[in-house]
Amino acid sequence: MLTKTFTVKNKVGLHARPAAVLVQTASKFKSDIKIEKDGRVVSAKSILGVLSLGAEKGSTIIVTVDGVDEVDALKTIEELVNNNFGDPE
Amino acid sequence: MKNLLGIPVSKGISIGFARLYIKRKIEVNDLKDSIPFDEKREVLEKALKKTKEEIELTYENLKKSNPKEAEIFEAHLLILEDPALKEKIDGYLKSGYNLPYAVKSAFDEFIEALKNLQSEYMKERAQDLYGILDSLLRNILNIPRIDLSNLPSQSIVVAEDLTPSDTASLDRKNVLGFVTEKGGPTSHTAILAEALGIPAVVGVKELFENISDGDELIIDGTLGFVLVNPTDETKNHYINLKKEKEEEEKLLKEKAKEFAYTKSGKRIEVVANIGSPKDVDNALVMGAEGVGLYRTEFLFLDRDTPPTEEEQFEAYKIVAERFKPHPVIIRTLDIGGDKQIPYLNFEHELNPFLGVRAIRLCLKEIELFKTQLRAILRASVYGNILIMYPMIAIKDEIIEVNKILSEVKEELRGKNIPFDENIKVGIMVEIPSAALNAEELVDYVDFFSIGTNDLTQYTFASDRTNENLSYLYRPLDKPILKLIKLTVDASHTKGKWTGVCGELAGDPQAIPILVNLGVDELSMSPSKIPEAKKIIRSM
Numbered sequence: 001m002l003t004k005t006f007t008v009k010n011k012v013g014l015h016a017r018p019a020a021v022l023v024q025t026a027s028k029f030k031s032d033i034k035i036e037k038d039g040r041v042v043s044a045k046s047i048l049g050v051l052s053l054g055a056e057k058g059s060t061i062i063v064t065v066d067g068v069d070e071v072d073a074l075k076t077i078e079e080l081v082n083n084n085f086g087d088p089e
Numbered sequence: 090m091k092n093l094l095g096i097p098v099s100k101g102i103s104i105g106f107a108r109l110y111i112k113r114k115i116e117v118n119d120l121k122d123s124i125p126f127d128e129k130r131e132v133l134e135k136a137l138k139k140t141k142e143e144i145e146l147t148y149e150n151l152k153k154s155n156p157k158e159a160e161i162f163e164a165h166l167l168i169l170e171d172p173a174l175k176e177k178i179d180g181y182l183k184s185g186y187n188l189p190y191a192v193k194s195a196f197d198e199f200i201e202a203l204k205n206l207q208s209e210y211m212k213e214r215a216q217d218l219y220g221i222l223d224s225l226l227r228n229i230l231n232i233p234r235i236d237l238s239n240l241p242s243q244s245i246v247v248a249e250d251l252t253p254s255d256t257a258s259l260d261r262k263n264v265l266g267f268v269t270e271k272g273g274p275t276s277h278t279a280i281l282a283e284a285l286g287i288p289a290v291v292g293v294k295e296l297f298e299n300i301s302d303g304d305e306l307i308i309d310g311t312l313g314f315v316l317v318n319p320t321d322e323t324k325n326h327y328i329n330l331k332k333e334k335e336e337e338e339k340l341l342k343e344k345a346k347e348f349a350y351t352k353s354g355k356r357i358e359v360v361a362n363i364g365s366p367k368d369v370d371n372a373l374v375m376g377a378e379g380v381g382l383y384r385t386e387f388l389f390l391d392r393d394t395p396p397t398e399e400e401q402f403e404a405y406k407i408v409a410e411r412f413k414p415h416p417v418i419i420r421t422l423d424i425g426g427d428k429q430i431p432y433l434n435f436e437h438e439l440n441p442f443l444g445v446r447a448i449r450l451c452l453k454e455i456e457l458f459k460t461q462l463r464a465i466l467r468a469s470v471y472g473n474i475l476i477m478y479p480m481i482a483i484k485d486e487i488i489e490v491n492k493i494l495s496e497v498k499e500e501l502r503g504k505n506i507p508f509d510e511n512i513k514v515g516i517m518v519e520i521p522s523a524a525l526n527a528e529e530l531v532d533y534v535d536f537f538s539i540g541t542n543d544l545t546q547y548t549f550a551s552d553r554t555n556e557n558l559s560y561l562y563r564p565l566d567k568p569i570l571k572l573i574k575l576t577v578d579a580s581h582t583k584g585k586w587t588g589v590c591g592e593l594a595g596d597p598q599a600i601p602i603l604v605n606l607g608v609d610e611l612s613m614s615p616s617k618i619p620e621a622k623k624i625i626r627s628m
Contacts (some may be wrong), residue, residue, distance in 0.1 A: 011431065011432045011434070012393040012431050017394065024167075042173065045172050046172055046173030047164070047171050048174055048199045049170050049216075052215060054207070054211065056208075057559075070560055
């Protein structure tokens with residue numbers, strides 16, 4: 001099981017397209033992927049879960065990955081977050 | 090015969106038959122049942138599949154015409170596949186609840202969670218969830234979808250309100266008009282009716298109490314009323330009236346295809362204000378000889394990220410191609426202050442109308458601005474494009490933007506990307522300082538276009554959105570006319586030209602005054618063009 005903490009840096013936070021991109025990416029992996037914010041934990045493969053976190057710009061999220069492809073999964077998600085989910089900023 | 094009053098939102102008269110579009114509210118009880126889990130699960134999967142197919146169909150239909158609206162449905166598909174949602178449904182099923190209740194309860198949990206979040210965006214998503222839940226329940230309970238795609242001819246759709254997904258499936262061939270109980274001038278129904286060019290009346294109270302399915306209706310979208318089961322006499326009156334108006338309009342439109350010259354032989358270019366490629370067809374039908382104002386801000390509003398260069402390029406290219414060889418004047422991004430967009434962090438301003446708007450914003454957000462200029466330049470080889478900068482106050486601003494434009498041109502040359510090397514550049518004259526100094530500014534531009542709304546607002550120092558100050562909206566008063574004259578004369582002295590693209594350009598009272606002041610071009614909403622040309626020819 002791997003855990004890493006991130007700060008959401010893109011302007012709109014984890015709304016709409018960024019949330020959809022994250023869910024679509026997470027769903028490609030076999031591992032169980034969870035996101036925690038302010039004590040609430042949701043599956044990164046659930047669009048409704050991710051949206052309901054209300055992670056605005058500047059929020060801290062903790063990603064936990066558990067499964068056969070956990071190393072790859074965490075690396076991919078890290079790239080995605082650092083890339084601002086493909087948003088220009 | 091009954092006469093119902095409403096708000097007119099799309100002009101014209103229609104005579105047809107009422108088709109009541111009533112959405113049945115689906116009732117769900119919280120009883121447990123003895124149906125095995127697997128059986129309920131199977132019904133759920135089938136309903137999910139059917140709902141997905143419905144959404145996919147809407148998505149495909151919409152993708153071509155309204156890609157932005159289509160994105161909403163793409164998100165809906167993701168929601169139907171949500172594992173956390175299914176997990177919650179399963180939880181209720183395992184406790185023995187009936188399937189509709191399990192589904193509704195699972196959705197309700199998420200709806201509550203989203204509703205409690207602060208952002209407006211999330212509240213809208215909660216609204217979306219109600220819609221998806223409704224479709225899913227309908228498919229679980231086998232309640233047929235009310236079919237707007239297969240209406241008999243001469244239908245007038247009577248509804249509480251129409252949503253984007255209702256109208257996406259609408260059979261446009263057989264629909265003659267809309268009447269709705271809810272909605273105002275900016276409602277979805279109003280926008281759609283205008284776009285289709287069919288009459289619509291919204292905001293009619295007690296609609297379903299007064300109209301039954303199949304009733305004969307006359308709707309007047311110009312004055313805003315609905316006549317239910319009219320007498321023969323009334324009906325004949327309206328049939329004649331409709332015929333007269335249509336003939337008048339037809340003649341006017343035919344004449345609008347030709348250029349408009351005054352009696353002394355001066356041609357006034359009559360062009361259109363548009364906001365997106367969707368407006369092109371109507372503008373051409375109405376006789377537009379080009380585009381005098383392409384408002385690009387609509388590409389930037391109501392979204393979470395700025396449009397890409399490619400997206401902008403496509404939007405500009407299509408319009409340029411359609412109007413070729415006529416001119417298309419693209420106004421660079423004109424937002425800020427009062428119009429908030431989430432991906433630009435505007436600072437709070439005490440006086441937004443006097444703040445970082447339009448060109449002032451672009452000079453701060455250089456990358457955003459350069460992307461737009463690149464898209465415009467790339468599109469310029471596909472037609473006759475001109476660039477126009479909004480809200481110029483002083484000479485230095487033009488020098489600065491022209492410098493940025495040169496940099497972008499240089500960049501494109503370096504990459505061997507073709508563009509129109511002689512692309513013309515103009516400014517909007519909407520701040521008195523620009524008009525008063527037009528003789529100096531003219532050396533840096535190819536043309537002027539006067540934005541009468543803002544020019545009036547800034548000249549009278551009166552916020553035009555403030556209802557208490559409406560008495561100061563005086564675009565035809567002497568101070569404004571003097572500023573227009575100064576601008577026109579300055580441009581003519583240097584062999585250049587001046588247009589008007591504000592509200593005034595399409596105002597029948599103002600047209601003769603503007604033409605007499607020497608204005609060369611009038612740009613207005615397309616529907617006003619036929620009448621404007623008639624006025625020009627008469628003077």
